[in-house]
Amino acid sequence: MALALLAAPATPVGAAAGTDTHIEGRLPSGAAYLIDVPADWNGTVLLFSHGYTPAGSPNPAQNAPGTAAKELLLNEGYALIGSSYATTGWAVTDAVPDQLATLDVFTSRFGKARRTIAWGSSYGGLVTTAIAERHPGRIDGSLPMCGLVHGGVANWNNTLDPVFALKTLLAPDSGIALTSFPDRTAAATAADAMTNVVSTAQQTGQGRARIALAAALHNIPVWNDASQPRPGLTDWDTQQANQYRALSGLVQLPAFVWRQEAESRAGGSMSWNTGVDYSAMLRRSTTYKEVTALYKKAGLSLRNDLAALNRAPRIAADPAAVDWMSRTSAFTGKLRKPELSIHTTGDALVPVQVESAYHRAATAAGSAPLLRQAYVDTPGHCTFSAGEQLAALHALEDRITSGRWGDTGPLALNTRARAADPAGQPRYIRYTPAPYPRPYDLAHPADRP
Incomplete structure (x- = not known):
């Protein structure tokens, strides 16, 4: 392939006939x-x-x-x-x-x-x-x-929901920040802390059920990587294991470190969950049946956990940051x-x-x-x-x-x-x-x- 290579925005010249x-x-x-x-x-x-x-x-x-x-x-x-x-x-x-x-x-x-x-x-x-x-x-x-x-506002709201559920149900006293990070270091520290919470929870049936609930709030699919086994319709354990891998990736970068970078542009937190009914959100999720099955298997009350989510202190957005994200990315x-x-x-x-x-x-x-x-x-x-x-x-x-x-x-x-x-x-x-x-x-x- 013949090349006309310009390393700087020089005044363009016509390409020679018959050449790429x-x-x-x-x-x-x-x-x-x-x-x-x-x-x-x-x-x-x-x-x-x-x-x-x-x-x-x-x-x-x-x-x-x-x-x-x-x-x-x-x-x-x-x-x-x-x-x-x-x-x-x-x-x-x-x-x-x-x-x-x-x-x-x-x-x-x-x-x-x-x-x-x-x-x-x-x-x-x-x-x-x-x-x-x-x-x-x-x-x-x-x-x-x-x-x-x-769009950006919906994206960052939906990225907040799973980590809010993880913190509320698995580490309510941890003090892990979910928004309004002062710098990248603070976001990375929060990501590391949440990663430890999730990896520990994955070792128990109750933890796995709660991870499945968090994944459902983001609609993480039960088959999301070609290297994973494609689970059957009622193979709840394989479904959850596949979601766990994806949720771990979400925690490590997008939910914390990438959020902090976006917040630095928006001038504050552009996400909120005030007024959100997590019971209703779960019922609309594509993996609702998986969550209910895993909760039953673990001997947990899904109703009680959803009630805990719905009464937990909520996160409010910075109106100016929402305006910036709306104007640029909605x-x-x-x-x-x-x-x-x-x-x-x-x-x-x-x-x-x-x-x-x-x-x-x-x-x-x-x-x-x-x-x-x-x-x-x-x-x-x-x-x-x-x-x-x-x-x-x-x-x-x-x-x-x-x-x-x-x-x-x-x-x-x-x-x-x-x-x-x-x-x-x-x-x-x-x-x-x-x-x-x-x-x-x-x-x-x-x-x-």
Whole structure:
């Protein structure tokens, strides 16, 4: 592949005819960007938003969800672009302008694309949806994949619920802080303390039942990693063991350390559980039956534990922090261009129920006809195959071209996936996610604390 490599944002020059073009550079913000344009560019540019990068971690520019998808897309003639974002962590206020600036760099060199599609994985799905709602004139459609389409406020509230249950039921006198961390060290200390609480509790039947209750409040699926055994419908012990692994990961980073970084941007705690009825939340959980079975097996009273949760001192949010998170990271549901959102059913980090939250917002905003959602039956976060990703992209393109949705059911998407990547085994299924436990969007102002 012939490369035209630019290490700085120099004035663009036209690509030589018949060659592939690779460009690396930096935006005025300091973010790196990456552009790949095949010699036989088909006129469509894909603006890829990458996932969450923890503070202090390497932060390279990315313009595709993975090597396999990138190779297939370039072979099909797509131009691929994306940035690193100027900062790491909960960087939405940098990510959106940096992504749009990368699109500007592309346009200045190659001219306006015939079609522009925003897409992204995980946290990049939040960035993608923010672009779709707030800058619809810059794109023709959007494709969030395993995205935080429920928005930032709902995400941090739902991350609070399981650790609140763990502290209340397993370590009520521990003094472990759950929000309002003064610095990263304090958050890491709290994470270590809660990790010890959870690992100790896992050694007893009563502790395992309470861990299952905490996992249910986050809707952690009972099969959430490909290395795990897929449990039977009533194999409660294996289900809980699988959830324990995921919950331990949630405690170690997102619930404490990543929260502290987001709080530092918001200027305080953006989460609350005042007014939350945990009994009602559990009844809506997809793993309610597992929890009741494990409580019975352990000889514990679920009613008493739920009563303890509901009478425990609650956590209030900082109104200014909620306002910041709402303005930067919550959604209205108002779409002006078509969006196809895809999700794996076994996602523990960003549970599939987030799709219900965005569907709720889009329906309230009158945008439901522009939204389609599809589901891949596999464990893990963002564990799509390249063919599954391209199938969704092609279905969205057909909607953009024709002005109406074609067949986005599992049979049609699996057929598209096989055509895009004959070596793959596509896994789209017909699926309806349960309601999201604590939705929050700008289309429902009554949800404010």
